[in-house]
Amino acid sequence: MSNLEPQASDRTENAARLRQQIIAAAGEHFSRYGYDKTTVSDLAREIGFSKAYIYKFFGSKQAIGEAICWNFLSIILDAVDSALVDAPSATEKMRRLIGVVANQGVRLFFEDRKLYEIASYSSAEKWQTTVRYGEGLRARLETILQEGRAAGEFERKTPADEVCRAILRVVQPFTNPLILQYGLDDAAEAATEVAALILRSLAP
Amino acid sequence: MSNLEPQASDRTENAARLRQQIIAAAGEHFSRYGYDKTTVSDLAREIGFSKAYIYKFFGSKQAIGEAICWNFLSIILDAVDSALVDAPSATEKMRRLIGVVANQGVRLFFEDRKLYEIASYSSAEKWQTTVRYGEGLRARLETILQEGRAAGEFERKTPADEVCRAILRVVQPFTNPLILQYGLDDAAEAATEVAALILRSLAP
Numbered sequence: 486m487s488n489l490e491p492q493a494s495d496r497t498e499n500a501a502r503l504r505q506q507i508i509a510a511a512g513e514h515f516s517r518y519g520y521d522k523t524t525v526s527d528l529a530r531e532i533g534f535s536k537a538y539i540y541k542f543f544g545s546k547q548a549i550g551e552a553i554c555w556n557f558l559s560i561i562l563d564a565v566d567s568a569l570v571d572a573p574s575a576t577e578k579m580r581r582l583i584g585v586v587a588n589q590g591v592r593l594f595f596e597d598r599k600l601y602e603i604a605s606y607s608s609a610e611k612w613q614t615t616v617r618y619g620e621g622l623r624a625r626l627e628t629i630l631q632e633g634r635a636a637g638e639f640e641r642k643t644p645a646d647e648v649c650r651a652i653l654r655v656v657q658p659f660t661n662p663l664i665l666q667y668g669l670d671d672a673a674e675a676a677t678e679v680a681a682l683i684l685r686s687l688a689p
Numbered sequence: 690m691s692n693l694e695p696q697a698s699d700r701t702e703n704a705a706r707l708r709q710q711i712i713a714a715a716g717e718h719f720s721r722y723g724y725d726k727t728t729v730s731d732l733a734r735e736i737g738f739s740k741a742y743i744y745k746f747f748g749s750k751q752a753i754g755e756a757i758c759w760n761f762l763s764i765i766l767d768a769v770d771s772a773l774v775d776a777p778s779a780t781e782k783m784r785r786l787i788g789v790v791a792n793q794g795v796r797l798f799f800e801d802r803k804l805y806e807i808a809s810y811s812s813a814e815k816w817q818t819t820v821r822y823g824e825g826l827r828a829r830l831e832t833i834l835q836e837g838r839a840a841g842e843f844e845r846k847t848p849a850d851e852v853c854r855a856i857l858r859v860v861q862p863f864t865n866p867l868i869l870q871y872g873l874d875d876a877a878e879a880a881t882e883v884a885a886l887i888l889r890s891l892a893p
Contacts, residue, residue, distance in 0.1 A: 643885070686886045
């Protein structure tokens with residue numbers, strides 16, 4: 486067996502490289518021609534792979550779209566985590582979480598209108614990536630809430646799961662690209678005011 | 690002049706009747722074939738009027754769409770007003786306003802998918818009807834806020850215009866048909882939890 490291991494690992498690395506190559510090429514193609522108008526055949530022709538070869542890595546066009554979409558959404562979650570690291574309190578963490586989600590959303594989705602289209606699909610059709618993004622936000626919210634309650638910054642009467650659910654609902658204008666597109670002009674100011682409303686709702 | 694007045698008033702009544710007739714026929718036609726796919730020529734043929742005659746009453750297809758849309762949105766505002774009449778406190782008024790907007794929105798927009806399409810256009814393209822609806826909600830919110838502040842139910846530190854703006858933003862998942870469509874399953878429960886969050890934010 487042992488003499489096979491390096492080969493297996495090479496193969497895995499190679500597969501990961503090929504996946505990334507397909508994602509990158511597809512991202513560029515979607516960005517130029519739109520997700521909706523592109524078929525897997527178009528992508529295969531563009532990349533110079535056979536359609537069957539692409540299907541070895543991704544079961545469908547949606548699977549490629551999801552991978553591209555997750556690249557975007559994970560950038561937002563990473564930016565949130567970076568912003569939380571040195572926040573001095575749960576109050577400040579809550580404020581930063583909402584601000585970063587809004588600002589990164591505006592930046593990422595609207596730098597590239599065509600890629601935004603993929604994010605919209607993901608949101609409208611509840612792709613796994615959107616669900617995963619929502620869960621990522623919920624987990625961070627829960628931690629901040631617990632921390633703020635323990636420190637006496639936040640009230641403790643309302644059930645924690647209700648508080649998290651309600652906050653996730655009211656920040657939808659910033660987390661959902663379908664909504665975000667209608668509030669681009671004042672997303673930063675809106676996020677500040679919504680964060681302030683949420684913090685007033687959390688006051689002990 | 691006096692002998693002309695009855696005629697002028699007849700003419701006004703007649704014009705109003707014809708407008709309503711066009712709105713009703715157009716509503717039915719849009720509902721069957723969709724707003725997007727219908728032209729003013731289609732409507733004229735359907736109603737049995739000439740296209741030029743329809744243009745006497747409405748400057749464009751959008752103007753007809755706005756009139757239909759306003760019929761919907763004014764039903765929501767009327768339902769809000771009815772619900773507020775016997776509410777015993779500003780707190781209860783706030784709760785009812787949000788509940789009624791969510792429930793009526795779900796009922797009206799989704800009883801008829803094709804008419805919902807018009808409401809979405811209105812929202813996406815910021816038609817005058819959507820702006821007017823938003824102003825109607827804002828005016829009612831302002832009154833409730835003032836009442837609750839005067840009665841000591843709500844805090845008075847945050848500027849009233851900021852509070853109203855922030856509340857209008859967080860109830861967007863219920864007021865904006867583009868967003869409402871993705872939360873139909875649990876709109877009523879969501880509205881209850883968001884209203885509770887808003888009321889916590891208003892606590893003195």
